[in-house]
Structure formats: C-alpha cells, structure tokens
Amino acid sequence: MSMELKVTRYTAGDGVAVITLHRPERLNAWTGRMHTEYRWCLQQAEADPAVRVIVVTGAGRGFCAGADARALEGHIEKGGYDPGTPAELPTPGFGVRPEFDHDFAYHFGLAKPTIAAINGPAAGVGLVLACFCDIRFAAAGAKLTTAHGRLGLPAEYGLSWLLPRLIGLSAAMELLLSSRVFLAEEAEQLGLVHRVLPAGELMPAVLDYARRLARTVAPSSLRVTRRQVYADLHRDVGSSVEDAGRLLDELTRGPDFREGVAALLEKREPDFLAVTPPRTAPPAN
Template sequence: MQLKVTHYHVDRSVATITLNRPERLNAWTGRMHTEYRWCLQQAETDPAVRVIVITGAGRGFCAGADARALEGHIQKGSYDPGTPADIPKPGFGVRPEFDADFAYHFGLAKPTIAAINGPAAGVGLVLACYCDIRFAAAGAKLTTAHGRLGLPAEYGLSWLLPRLIGLAPAMELLLSSRIFLAEEAHRLGLVHQVHPAPELMPAVYHYAHHLARTIAPSSLRETRRQVYADLHRDVASSVADAQRLLDQLATGPDFREGVAALLQKREPNFLPLTPSRTPPPAN
C-alpha cells in the first residue's frame, strides 16, 4: 500500500506507526484508518517486531475526525467511515468480541504503546485508549470531544474508559467533553508516564525496547489476550484458561530460555514469534 497519511518504520524489534497529517494535527480520515490498519497488519505479521509504538507527526497526536469529513457526513445525511470493504483486519478472528473497529487492538499478538505527543481528541483519544500503555508529553491536551459535536461517545469509549479509570471520572469526562491535560490523565491512571516533550520519544523507545528485549513474546501475546478476554468472563473461566496456557507455554522454547537466563544471571534471548509458534485462540 502507498502510505500517504501515515508512516511505518521498524527499528530492531520495535515498529512505529506515525499518523502523518501534521498540518491538520493528524486529523482522522477514512484513508488514515485504512493505512493505519495496514501498518498494524505489517507489524503483526513481521516476526522481528515485538512491540508497536503509535504516535503523531508534528505537534499533535490526533485532533479527532477531520472537520471536512464531518461536514461531508452532514451533506450525505449519514455517517460514512470512508473505508473500503477490503480494509485490512489485523487482530480479527481471535475472539468475536474483538472483531469491531478499534476493538481489534485487543486481538493483536503484540503490545501497543501510544506516544501522545500533543492533542488527542475524539477518535484520537479513542485510539490512545485502545493501546495497552500510554505515555504523554507534558501539557498535552486530551478530550472526548463528541458532546460538543452532538454525537455519542465513539467506538466503544463508553465501555472502555470506565474500565480504565473507573466509572465516576469516566462519566465526567464523557459527559463534559472538557479538555484535560496529560498531568490530570496521569493522576487518573489513564496515562502511565508524562515527560517533557523533547524527552517523550526517547522514554517511549527505552521502555519499548526493554519490553521487547526482556519479556518473552509468547508471554506478551497471551498475557494481553488474557486481560482483554477476562473483561468478558467470570473468574473461574479466567483460572481455567490460565491453567491451559501454563501447560502449553511451560513446554515451549520461551520458558526454557527464560529459566536458563535466570539460572545463568543474564538477559534472555527469546526467539521471534512465527506462525508455527502461534497456537489457535481458545474458545
């Protein structure tokens, strides 16, 4: 695919997807969504990639839906996502609950880190919330935004945000659509770390490469899928699935390497994930 509004780059074991419309603060369009999912698919299928970083070009992360696209919805008399029927589907097919826009992040095998380098509004905040981990630049402005446009909470944010930060603070942010800063997001637990803007990406990459270097890729895959599956099931089912995975992974190469590294007091050297090392998802 020819990338016009995103950029994709791999450095060792970390892939970076950059939303690339800096003149529009990386406002979201159907084209961007299509390219973004294509980039995710490249990272997902590349055995060398272990962690995915998502950020924005210039001084913004993603300022929400493009205003011109919003105007187009009015003219058409309905909402048009602007995506093709054959849009890539990374993360699909793992669990039925994940087979939807943005929920597909939960089906990925590799962790995602949002590097919120500037404003994240509406669908931009949605994208950040669907990532596993969030770093933000000091003073970055965030907002759910939908209320000021007369729209509902977008793409399951009404389901996700209360689970990330609790019902009461999520309700306030969703109802008010007010702007809040990265520092408040950190106090609420929505953002894991806040750094001065020039230090943000070095901090993100330090964390990403450490994760890629020291944590078994099979463990990253199964742990994040356990967490997201557990949002939909009871504790006994979670325990049973954990036992199934324990039996499975304890016979694998990552476990053998992890134990050897522990005994030898060195960093582990885990093998990349390959299709042969990816078991079918549990029902």
Template sequence: MELKATRYQVEDRIATITLARPHRLNAWTGRMHTEYRWLLAQAEADPEVRVVVVTGEGRGFCAGADAAALDGHVAKGGYDPGTTSELATPGFGVHPSFDRDFAFHFGLTKPVIAALNGPAAGVGLVLACFCDLRFAAAGVKLTTSHGRLHLPAEYGLSWVLPRLIGAGRALDLLLSSRVVRAEEALEMGLVNRVWPGAELLPRTYEYAHELAHHISPRSLAETRRQVWVDQHRDVGSAVEEARRLLEEMMTEEGFREGVQALREKRPPGF
C-alpha cells in the first residue's frame, strides 16, 4: 500500500507507526484509518516485530477528525467514514466484540504503546485509549472533545475509558469534554508515564526494547489477551483459563529457557 498519511519502520524488533499529517496536527481521515489498520496487520504478521509504538509527526499526536471531514459530514447530512470495504482486519477472530473499529487492538498478539508527543483529541484520544500503554510528553493536552460537536462518545470510548480510570473520572472527561494535561492524566491513570518532550521517544523505545528482548513473545501475547478477553469472563473462568495456559506453556522451550536464564543470572534469549 502507498502510504500518504502514515510512516512505518521496523528496528530492534520494534515497529513504529507514525501518523504523518503534521500540517493538520495529524488529524484523522479515512485514508489514515485505512493505512493504520494495514500497517498494524503488517506488524502483526512480521515475526521480527515484538512491540508496536504509535506516535505522531511534528507537534501533534492526533488532533481528532479533520475539520474538512467534519464539514463533509455536515454537507452530506450524516456520517461518512471515508473508508472502503477493503479494510485490513488485524486482531479480528479472537472475540466477536473485538471485530470492530479500534476494538481490534484487543485481538492483537503484540503490545501497542502510544507515545503522545502532542495533543490527542477526539478520535486521537480514542486511539490512545485502545493502545495497551500510553506514555506522554510533559504538558500534552488530552480531550474527548465530542460534546462540543454535538456527538456521542466515539468508538467505544464509553466502554474503555471507565475501565482505565474508573467511572467517576471517565464521566468527568466524557461529559465535560474538558482539556487535561499529561500531568493530571498521569494522576488519574490515563497515561502510564510522563517525560520531557525530548525524552519521550527515547524512553518509550527503552521500555519497548525491554519487552522486545527480555519478555517471552508468547507470554506477551497471552497476557494481553487474558487482560482483554477476561473483561468478558467471570473470575472463575479467568482462573481456569490461566491454569490451562500455565500447564501448556510450561511444556514449551520458552519456559525452559526462562528457568535456565534465571539460574544463570542472565537475560533470557527468547
């Protein structure tokens, strides 16, 4: 696929997807949505990739829907996603509820880290929330923004946000569409780390490197899948599934390597 709204690179077992419309603060379009899903599918299928980092080019992460696209919705009298039916389906087939826009992240086998280098608004915040982890540059602004546009909470944000920060805090952000900065977002658990802007990507890659080189890829895949699928299970079923996976994975070479590395006091070679 020819990339017009994104960039992609793989290095050190880490795939980086960069939203690349810096002149519009990487505002979301149908083209960007199409490319993003296609790139995630490439990363998911690439055995060299262990972790995915998503970030924005320039001053923004993603400022939400492009204003021109919003004008188009008004002109057409309704919603037009701007995509074709030929969208890639990364993460599909794991759980029926994951086979939807943005929810497909939960069906992936590789962790996705959002590196919030600039503002994340509307669908930009949605994208960040469906990633596994969110690291932010100091002072970055975040907002749901939909209330100021006469819209509902978008793309399941009403489901995922309360699970990240609790219902009370989620309702505060969803009802008010107020802007929060990275430091407040850290206090409420919306982001996992905050660093000075110049340190954001280096620190993000340090973290991603640790996952990519020292954590079993099967453990990464199964653990994140347990977290998201267990949202739809009762606790007993979650315990039973964990027991089944434990018995299965302890027969594998990865477990033997992990134990041997622990004995030898060295990093495991997964």
C-alpha cells in the first residue's frame, strides 16, 4: 500500500525512523488525513528491519495542537463525531493482543520503541499521541494540555486509562478534570516527560538517544521488553514471571544474545546494528 504524504514526513537512517507531523502553519493540528498517514508511516517503520527505534515529532513551532478547529466545527454540522479517516486504514501494531487493536492503543503492539520529541504545544489528541509513545522528551517551555474539558468532550482515545498509569491517579485526575495548560518543566516533575531540553537541543539529543538505543540494545530485547510491560498491565505477576521464562529461553538462542555475551567477554560496548547492518531508507513521498 503506497501513500502520498501530504501532512507528514518520513525518513529513516542509522537505525532510527523519524515521523514528522507536518502542518506547521496549523501547529500540526490533527486531521483524519494525518491520522491515516501517521499509521502508514508507523507501518513502514515496522516493516523495515533496519529501523530499530521510531521518533515522532512536529514541524515548526508545535508538536500537535490537537484536533483541527475546522474539523471540530464539522462535527457540529454533521451532528456527531466523524474521524475523517477512510474505511481501510493501515494497521501497525495490530494482531498482538485484542485490547491493542484500537486507535492509539496499537502503539502497544509495535515491535519497536517510540520516542516523542515534543518540540512545542501538545494539546488534546496531540497529548494523547505523546503519551502513547514509550518515552517523551520535551522542549523547554512547551505547553501541554488535555484540552477536552474546555470543548465539552470526554477524555480522548483512552487517555483516562493511560495517564493515571503514567503519573498516578491524583495528578492525572487534576490534569484531566481541569484541562489546564501545564509546561514541560511541570511534566518532567510529574514523570510524564523524561527530560526537558532547550528547543535547539531537543532533536539532536533525541536522535542521539535513539541511535544509542538502536546500536547498544538488542532489537529482540527492545521488542519483547516493551510488549512485556504493556501485557503486564493486563495480567497477574505469576503470568508475567512465566512469560519471562519462556522469552528467556527463546532469546538465548538468538544472534543478539551471542553479540551481547561476546561484548561482555571482550569488555566492549555491544553493536547490534552490526548483527543486522541497517540500510538507509529513502524518504517516503
């Protein structure tokens, strides 16, 4: 399935795919077209064995300012919610667990970690997208908000389930109920953001972090560890221990384990990109 990218950009190299939301004149406000393209970009990254880590960011001054105002107005005219997406959508992350086969929850079924580089405002669905990523970095002073309360909407796309698990019930409830704007610095204090950086240093730092993950952490370990974490949100500790034992047996037979042990014995840093050398994928248009 090919796609002409109009409101996103996709590039890949050095083991890292970068998905950029690209409506800078609208602070990358979310539309059905953007949702469709974003899922397609994720699918490309998943299918490319050279991609080990996925970075999501926004063009210009914003990460994603939430739903496009024109689209919100359209819901009123149509008398209800219209996602604006085609009947057939790309399905990255689907098929792992039934509870992951839903909008944004599909992130939990991906085989590769996702990192949000929040370069500017992240509101509503923009904050949802950032929260469904595994790790978040943010530019100093970036404004974040759940936003839905000021629009007379419910918490969107499972944020009421996810946010309490990220920062705790009380803090999440306050942000969800108030829909207030909070800054990246407060998000870092709450544990929602891993690190805050000056705007000009954000992407270089995120890419350096992502490339280091791609190079020094086994892709097999990245894949199973994140799936363990998200599966464990739905199961008991005994099932988690049992699954860990099965995975331990599986991964010790693989080439990543051999490279990890060799690096340990040789007292060097492992290089998992050398196990399966990456190719540089051309930008998708």
